[in-house]
Amino acid sequence: MSSSNGMIGQAVKRVEDKRFITGKGRFTDDIVLAGQTYAAFVRSPYAHAKILTVDIEAAKELPGVIKIVTGADVAHINGVPVGWQVNFKNGDTMKEPKHPLLLADKVRQVGDPVAMVIAETREQAVDAVEAIQVGYEELTAVVNAAEAIKPGAPLVHQEAPNNICFDWELGNPKEEVEEAISGAAHVTTLELVNQRMIPNAIEPRSYIGSYDAANEKYTLYTSTQNPHLIRLLMSAFVLGVPEHKVRVIGPDVGGGFGSKIFHYTEEALLTWASKEIGRPIKWTAERHESFIMDAHGRDHITKAEMGFDEDGKIVGLRVKTLANLGAYLSTFSPCVPTYLYGTLLQGLYTTPKINVDVTGVFTTTSPVDAYRGAGRPEATYLIERLMDLAALEMGRDPAALRFNNFIPPFDGVDQPGYQTQVALQYDSGNYEGVLTKGMEMLGYTQFREKQKEASQNGKLLGVGFSTYIEACGLAPSSIAGALGARAGLYEVGQVRVQPTGKVSVFTGSHSHGQGHETTFAQIVSNQLGIPMEDIEINHGDSDSVAFGMGTYGSRSLAVGGSAIVKSLDKIIEKGKKIAAHKLEANEDDIDFAHGNFTVKGTDKSVTFGDIALTAYVPHDYPTGLEPGLDFSSFYDPANFTYPFGCHIAVVEVDKETGGVKLKRFISVDDVGNIINPMIVEGQIHGGIVQGIGQALFEGAAYDENGQLTNGSYMDYCLPRADDVPLFETANQVTPCPHNPLGVKGAGEAGTIGATPAVVNAVIDALWSGGHKVKDILMPLTSERVWRAMQPPVN
Amino acid sequence: MEIHVKVNGVEYHHEVEPRLLLVHYLRDVLRLTGTHLGCETSVCGACTIHVDGKAAKSCNMLAVQADGCEILTIEGLAKKDELHPLQEAFKENHGLQCGFCTPGMIMAAADFLQDMPNLSEEDIQHALKGNLCRCTGYHNIVKAIMQAAEKMKEVTV
Numbered sequence: 036m037s038s039s040n041g042m043i044g045q046a047v048k049r050v051e052d053k054r055f056i057t058g059k060g061r062f063t064d065d066i067v068l069a070g071q072t073y074a075a076f077v078r079s080p081y082a083h084a085k086i087l088t089v090d091i092e093a094a095k096e097l098p099g100v101i102k103i104v105t106g107a108d109v110a111h112i113n114g115v116p117v118g119w120q121v122n123f124k125n126g127d128t129m130k131e132p133k134h135p136l137l138l139a140d141k142v143r144q145v146g147d148p149v150a151m152v153i154a155e156t157r158e159q160a161v162d163a164v165e166a167i168q169v170g171y172e173e174l175t176a177v178v179n180a181a182e183a184i185k186p187g188a189p190l191v192h193q194e195a196p197n198n199i200c201f202d203w204e205l206g207n208p209k210e211e212v213e214e215a216i217s218g219a220a221h222v223t224t225l226e227l228v229n230q231r232m233i234p235n236a237i238e239p240r241s242y243i244g245s246y247d248a249a250n251e252k253y254t255l256y257t258s259t260q261n262p263h264l265i266r267l268l269m270s271a272f273v274l275g276v277p278e279h280k281v282r283v284i285g286p287d288v289g290g291g292f293g294s295k296i297f298h299y300t301e302e303a304l305l306t307w308a309s310k311e312i313g314r315p316i317k318w319t320a321e322r323h324e325s326f327i328m329d330a331h332g333r334d335h336i337t338k339a340e341m342g343f344d345e346d347g348k349i350v351g352l353r354v355k356t357l358a359n360l361g362a363y364l365s366t367f368s369p370c371v372p373t374y375l376y377g378t379l380l381q382g383l384y385t386t387p388k389i390n391v392d393v394t395g396v397f398t399t400t401s402p403v404d405a406y407r408g409a410g411r412p413e414a415t416y417l418i419e420r421l422m423d424l425a426a427l428e429m430g431r432d433p434a435a436l437r438f439n440n441f442i443p444p445f446d447g448v449d450q451p452g453y454q455t456q457v458a459l460q461y462d463s464g465n466y467e468g469v470l471t472k473g474m475e476m477l478g479y480t481q482f483r484e485k486q487k488e489a490s491q492n493g494k495l496l497g498v499g500f501s502t503y504i505e506a507c508g509l510a511p512s513s514i515a516g517a518l519g520a521r522a523g524l525y526e527v528g529q530v531r532v533q534p535t536g537k538v539s540v541f542t543g544s545h546s547h548g549q550g551h552e553t554t555f556a557q558i559v560s561n562q563l564g565i566p567m568e569d570i571e572i573n574h575g576d577s578d579s580v581a582f583g584m585g586t587y588g589s590r591s592l593a594v595g596g597s598a599i600v601k602s603l604d605k606i607i608e609k610g611k612k613i614a615a616h617k618l619e620a621n622e623d624d625i626d627f628a629h630g631n632f633t634v635k636g637t638d639k640s641v642t643f644g645d646i647a648l649t650a651y652v653p654h655d656y657p658t659g660l661e662p663g664l665d666f667s668s669f670y671d672p673a674n675f676t677y678p679f680g681c682h683i684a685v686v687e688v689d690k691e692t693g694g695v696k697l698k699r700f701i702s703v704d705d706v707g708n709i710i711n712p713m714i715v716e717g718q719i720h721g722g723i724v725q726g727i728g729q730a731l732f733e734g735a736a737y738d739e740n741g742q743l744t745n746g747s748y749m750d751y752c753l754p755r756a757d758d759v760p761l762f763e764t765a766n767q768v769t770p771c772p773h774n775p776l777g778v779k780g781a782g783e784a785g786t787i788g789a790t791p792a793v794v795n796a797v798i799d800a801l802w803s804g805g806h807k808v809k810d811i812l813m814p815l816t817s818e819r820v821w822r823a824m825q826p827p828v829n
Numbered sequence: 830m831e832i833h834v835k836v837n838g839v840e841y842h843h844e845v846e847p848r849l850l851l852v853h854y855l856r857d858v859l860r861l862t863g864t865h866l867g868c869e870t871s872v873c874g875a876c877t878i879h880v881d882g883k884a885a886k887s888c889n890m891l892a893v894q895a896d897g898c899e900i901l902t903i904e905g906l907a908k909k910d911e912l913h914p915l916q917e918a919f920k921e922n923h924g925l926q927c928g929f930c931t932p933g934m935i936m937a938a939a940d941f942l943q944d945m946p947n948l949s950e951e952d953i954q955h956a957l958k959g960n961l962c963r964c965t966g967y968h969n970i971v972k973a974i975m976q977a978a979e980k981m982k983e984v985t986v
Contacts, residue, residue: 055928056916058863058903065862238929289929322868548927720966748872756957756967
């Protein structure tokens, strides 16, 4: 990548902000199409039940009702598909039961849709839903993965014996790891629950399905993170309609955090039904529907053992995890607790032997899929909790224990990438650097003195470390394919230079808060030497953007940005040909910098704008060269990118109540090169609060009947402004060696790093007061922390 | 029922169903879609507007309850092309990401800064309890409101 006007690394204020701060954003629910109708759903009140009868007669007669669709009406349509395949250890394909658009025979989660009403108004649709009578025979629910695999547990799907979707293993042979751990001087054992999280984008999911009979074309407006993938899955795998006759538009989207990656049944239903009734149909989730119908995240039960030699070097790690997948496989479900989790268990350490064994389990709960970080927070939580606990148990310093085990620095250029025991090759890293910097920011030595002093005064102060790594920039297609992805994970970037030298970029990445319209424009501005206001970034419309794999896995800049760079390179290359002709020079003698094509060593030059005009008005033009200046590129990364960092939490625990006060939060993140530091810092902040949310506040609470008991903002504790401190953030830069921007991705770092740091800090505080507890279930409510401090009851 | 309201300085008369929420009246009838609906339970604050000069959650009011009231929404906050100091400050401080909670955040802050112009960072954190943001981690929202508060004091002095 050549650079020119210095836009890279600048905290440019966001281009997209103006419409949002003035109320002019255009979210799906803001859109009203001519003749639009409204949908509402009859949803199961039971987690597990047979459907005996569905009586729609009374509802049909209500004012405004246009059509009522039941499970029987759509039984001929496929269910929503799964994008990843994981095989059993014996090679058998995972169990992949149909995920129907509407249920006809049996419901398997609270909220399962049994019928859809379409009416003239939202209120009329809801009235009709109330009038539909469904007869159920309740079956026994099974909520917990450990219960679900027990013999005799109720079966969620007949085709999945013992409710097992797959079992899966990665790493060194079990016996080698067993040998390493049995010979260890110290073994730290932890049984952990990584609780189920509810993503809670503040914009509820919203869709409008529409059919244009004149052109035989469907349009779906959807609050999605990846419009093209929705188009592909819905047209080819669900509805069986021609892909070119489906347009999917993801307009402004109010946060996703993973939950809007997936293809949801409502998208396909509304699209299908819009043709049936010949009018557009809108559905927007109410918050109680979001809580049960958006895919959830995490939900692991894990037993892990980490062995150390007498010098405090890790000799082995053994992990066994039960992953709750919920009632159906969502689009990415199978890859999250396997390839995005097991592959990260090397952490930042030289652990020589690792084995991870994962069983994916169906239960009568909402589907579980990727939630910000997706698998990597679960891996990091495990490793980093083990590290701090091992330090406490062995009487070693947790920072020193890490320094003793870090993989030494490597740049991935002169020094090779680091081959892990769990399939990945890290690209570049300087892990000691981030911890050193974090400790300086904290004032580690002073903190320990303060902690000692506090404990003498009856106060519990604690510090928790988390040095994390993640695999981002999803993903090299060949590796993704080998790992079970049923699609490539490249990205598309088109750069269209207009005749006047203005530039329209079309990217397959989708922005829903990440600021692509700014960051991507900075890249273009830098490369072409033109002002930001001459550039427009277009995304989210399958009819204007050639193709795209969407935004998730911190991939937009590393993969989507790189695709744009490829096209910019082609623009400049062609521009040089035109410039050489105009300047009567050899093409090899043309330099391009600061928006000018110049003959080397002379002052003969022509501007980018002139070249653009010449390309479109090619009266005096190189022979054999096509007119126009418009290139599209597919960028398929050579490897994942591996951002890493160090997060440090300082807490004070109230001895009387168990209340945890987060006093400080320090992060040093290495996300490779940074295009816009303001945006990167914002991503880190938001991620940290989601990580803190998991540690201290959030978690789905199901009762034994499969009812979500905290499915509202009154009951589910999202972090509020006064729950978190202001953050102390810093960066280290270790460029990614294999993409043209040298970037690694920043979207998930905060969520991955923060959770273990906070929990480790609370455990450290308790140990400072003599309470040698190994674990407290997340979220660490004051009751749980208080109970952990009480003497055991005989 | 018939209601008469003044929204962003414009008078409206409409016949509405008694059960129509104020937020739906603003969004669907007046097509002022800058006011967002996030939770229908008054917790998330995305629907915050001003009713007779005070912040109110428009998902928790019926349109008929607003009869005779003067309403200000995010669309009416800027004076022609001149952004309100809060709008400026949210942009300057990267106080928004996806932008969905932003109108509610700005309207809530516009209200509490009127009453309490000299807030500390901690005060602002407390004052924002009624507005949820899932993107920003609140840090930059607090910074933005601090900056806007300073600017608003200059304007009023």
